Amino acid sequence: MTRIARPTTRPPTTNPLLIALLALAPVLAACQPQGGHHADAAPVIRxxxxxxxxxxxxRMGGSATGTIEARADADLGFRIAGKLVERKVDVGSLVKAGDVLARLDDQDQRNALRTAEANLASAQADQVQARNEESRKRELLANGNAPQAQYDAALLAMRTADAKVVATQAALQSARDRVGYTELRADRDGVVTTIGAEPGQVVEAGQMVVRVAQPEEREAVFNVAETGIRAAPKDPVIEVSLAGAPDIAAVGRVREISPQADPVTRTHTVRIALDNPPDALRLGATVVGRLKQPPAxxxxxxxxxxxxxxxxxxxxxxxxxxxxxxxxxxxxxxxxxxxxxxxxxxxxxxxxxxxxxxxxxxxxxxxxxxxxxxxxxxxxxxx
The missing domain is CATH 2.40.420.20 (conserved putative lor/sdh protein from methanococcus maripaludis s2 fold)
Structure with a gap:
C-alpha cells in the first residue's frame, strides 16, 4: 500500500523589522504629495x-397740468366797512395806478368830517380866549395887581386850550382820511382778474373787492406730487405749452416750491417763471408742463x-x-x-x-x- 506524503505546515516567521515597516506604510502614504501638488483648499469662484x-x-417722461397766473397780484379792499354803492371795473379791465375802482356810501363819514371841523373851530375859539386871559393876568402880575395863583390858573387854561386844538386837528385829519377811504383806488397798473363784491353789498374792512394782477410777469403754476419733485434734476428747464395747442409754448425755470404739501391733495405748489411768454398764454389759461432737456x-x-x-x-x-x-x-x-x-x-x-x-x-x-x-x-x- 502506497502512502501519500502530506506537506508539513510551519508557523510563519516573525520578523520585527518587517512588522515596523508595515505599520509605517499608511503614515508615509498620507504624507506623500498627490500628483505633485499641495493639498491647500482652492479659493471659491462664484x-x-x-x-x-x-x-x-x-429722455425723462411725464407731464403736469396747471394754469397761468400773474407773478404779482393784490387783493384790494376798503380800509373801513360800509355799503358798496359803485364799482367801476369788471374782470379783464385794465387799470392804472390811482384809478378809482369802487366807492362806498360816504354819508356817515362826511357827517363825521363836519363834526370834526366844528370841534376844531370851537377849540380854536377857546384857545384865543385862553391866550388873551393869560396875557392879561401876566400883565397884572407884573404890575403887582394880581396874585400868582390867578396867573397860574390862566396859564394852565391856555395850555389846555392849545392841547385841545392839537387833538381836534388830528381828529379832523382822521375824518378826512375816512372820507377818502370810501374810494378804492388802484395802487399799481394791471388787469382785474377777480371781483369779490357787487354794488349794494355791505363789505367789511379788508374784504377783497377787486383783485388786480400785473400781466407783464406771468408764470405757470402746477400741483406736483412729492415723488415728482424728488425725481426732477437740479435746476430743471420746464417747457410750458398751451393745452390743446402744443405749438404755443414758452420755457421757464422753477422759481418757488411750496415747503409744505397741501393737506388734502398732498401735493406741492410749483411756480415756474416764464421767459418771454407769448400773448396766447393769458392769465387763467390751462397749460401742460414738461421737463425740457436733450436726450442724455x-x-x-x-x-x-x-x-x-x-x-x-x-x-x-x-x-x-x-x-x-x-x-x-x-x-x-x-x-x-x-x-x-x-x-x-x-x-x-x-x-x-x-x-x-x-x-x-x-x-x-x-x-x-x-x-x-x-x-x-x-x-x-x-x-
Whole structure:
C-alpha cells in the first residue's frame, strides 16, 4: 500500500523589522504629495451674471397740468366797512395806478368830517380866549395887581386850550382820511382778474373787492406730487405749452416750491417763471408742463444689481483681468411710487462706459472675491 506524503505546515516567521515597516506604510502614504501638488483648499469662484455699460440715450417722461397766473397780484379792499354803492371795473379791465375802482356810501363819514371841523373851530375859539386871559393876568402880575395863583390858573387854561386844538386837528385829519377811504383806488397798473363784491353789498374792512394782477410777469403754476419733485434734476428747464395747442409754448425755470404739501391733495405748489411768454398764454389759461432737456446717455440697470449699506447704494464691478469684484458706490435717481427691487434703476453717477456690473447674486459677494461670468456681454446705458 502506497502512502501519500502530506506537506508539513510551519508557523510563519516573525520578523520585527518587517512588522515596523508595515505599520509605517499608511503614515508615509498620507504624507506623500498627490500628483505633485499641495493639498491647500482652492479659493471659491462664484458664477455671476453681468452686463457691460454702454451709451444709451434716455429722455425723462411725464407731464403736469396747471394754469397761468400773474407773478404779482393784490387783493384790494376798503380800509373801513360800509355799503358798496359803485364799482367801476369788471374782470379783464385794465387799470392804472390811482384809478378809482369802487366807492362806498360816504354819508356817515362826511357827517363825521363836519363834526370834526366844528370841534376844531370851537377849540380854536377857546384857545384865543385862553391866550388873551393869560396875557392879561401876566400883565397884572407884573404890575403887582394880581396874585400868582390867578396867573397860574390862566396859564394852565391856555395850555389846555392849545392841547385841545392839537387833538381836534388830528381828529379832523382822521375824518378826512375816512372820507377818502370810501374810494378804492388802484395802487399799481394791471388787469382785474377777480371781483369779490357787487354794488349794494355791505363789505367789511379788508374784504377783497377787486383783485388786480400785473400781466407783464406771468408764470405757470402746477400741483406736483412729492415723488415728482424728488425725481426732477437740479435746476430743471420746464417747457410750458398751451393745452390743446402744443405749438404755443414758452420755457421757464422753477422759481418757488411750496415747503409744505397741501393737506388734502398732498401735493406741492410749483411756480415756474416764464421767459418771454407769448400773448396766447393769458392769465387763467390751462397749460401742460414738461421737463425740457436733450436726450442724455444714462445708466439703466436692473434693480437686482443694486444693494445698500448705511444708506448708500452700491454695485459690484468686475475686474476682467484679475477676475475679481470690487464694491462701487453709485448715485441713483429716485423712482416714482413704491420701490420695486426687480424694476430698473437709473444711475446718475459712479459708472462709466465699459464697466462690467454684476446683476445677480450681489448679496453673496465680497470685495476681492473671484468670480466667473459669461463672456457674452449684455449692455446697459451709460454716460
Amino acid at each position: 458664477p455671476v451674471r453681468t452686463i457691460t455699460v454702454e451709451p444709451v440715450t434716455f 446717455p444714462v445708466v439703466e440697470l436692473p434693480g437686482t444689481a443694486l444693494f445698500e449699506e448705511a444708506g448708500r447704494s452700491f454695485v459690484w464691478v468686475v475686474d476682467p483681468k484679475a477676475q475679481i469684484v470690487r464694491r462701487q458706490p453709485v448715485v441713483i435717481r429716485p423712482r416714482d411710487g413704491a420701490r420695486d427691487t426687480d424694476g430698473p434703476v437709473i444711475v446718475t453717477e459712479g459708472l462709466t462706459r465699459g464697466d462690467i456690473v454684476v446683476t445677480a447674486g450681489v448679496h453673496s459677494l465680497s470685495d476681492g472675491q473671484r468670480v466667473r461670468y459669461n463672456q457674452k456681454i449684455e449692455t446697459a446705458a451709460a454716460p
